[in-house]
Amino acid sequence: MSESASRGIAGAVDVVVIGAGHSGLAMSYLLGQRSFRHVVLERGEVANSWRTERWDSLHLLTPNWMARLPDYPYQGDDPDGYMSAGQIADFISDYATYTSAPVLTRTAVNRVEQSSHGFRVETQNGGWLCRAVVLATGAFNKPVVPRLAEAIPAAIEQLSAHSYRNPGQLAPGCWWLGRQRQGCNWRRKSSSAAGLSRSRWANTSGCRASIEVAIFNGGCLQPVCLTSASKTQTTPTAPEEYRRRSLSAHQTGPRSTSMSCRGKALKSSDA
Incomplete structure (x- = not known):
């Protein structure tokens, strides 16, 4: 057979x-x-x-x-x-x-x-x-969660880039761990919502997600803190131009959106 x-x-x-x-x-x-x-x-x-x-x-x-x-x-x-x-x-x-x-x-x-x-x-x-x-299954289908997560109390909700969808999932008081593209994107979205951002600003990707959380519903939701390792461990900065055409000026929302942040930028020692 x-x-x-x-x-x-x-x-x-x-x-x-x-x-x-x-x-x-x-x-x-x-x-x-x-x-x-x-x-x-x-x-x-x-x-x-x-x-x-x-x-x-x-x-x-x-x-x-x-x-x-x-x-x-x-x-x-x-x-x-x-x-x-x-x-x-x-x-x-x-x-x-x-x-x-x-x-x-x-x-x-x-x-x-x-x-x-x-x-x-x-x-x-x-x-x-x-x-x-x-x-051809892609490279980022499974989140890599640091072992530190095991020591965090169960009462504190933890989300990865794989499970995060929007600020409505989050309780007041956020801490973003990591400032590579996902972390920076989220943080920017969290913080611009409240105009109240406490962060260590990163590369040109711009911390977009944490600002989203802070401007959620147009009010002062909560301060958002972003921490990361040393500057040498971040994502390489993307080029500003390719074949004489701009790659920058990216917005996560309407292009007319303006963002303002109050408070101070945290140093690693402040975090």
Whole structure:
């Protein structure tokens, strides 16, 4: 009896691509251009992480004119704007439609193992046999929580970039740990809400999320404090221009939004 008949094989292709985000769909397009039989397996929906694992006000850090996939440049009417997470998800979904990508949604991959055909990719709907596997699952799907979190009392709620959505989740009194892109983005959003920010300002990403929390509902919600390691351990500063076009002046909300902060910037010794 063949392996396909004996072990519940869903199909056999040249290549299995795992993940239907922008990388997986770009790979699918290129495989199709070379007539490789393939399938794209996705645990959720197309652009799933952008739709379900990003905070509400997230925007790109680079302007829209830089957003492009193979044979599919940005086609909107705001090339110098910055797409929101929802708009990015739509951009990726439109690309899947444009390329007629062979995506199987709601198909989680449980295991990849070698087989007589090359590889067997096991899903809840059966296995796929293939000669090659492409992992296009992204790099930030699981939050890295420092061991310090274990010592924090259970009464204090802890959120990661994976679970944070908006300031409405937060109780008064916030402390942002980390000043890389996610921490800086959140902190800026928390603090501008109250115009009351206590922070150690970081790189050009600009602490956007903590200001969101502080301006929540337009009132003085609470002071927000951001702490980090030394300056040498932060995200490298992004360039201001690329091919003579600006990459800066990013806003997380309407471009007319102005932000003011009262109070002092904390030094590490103050924190």
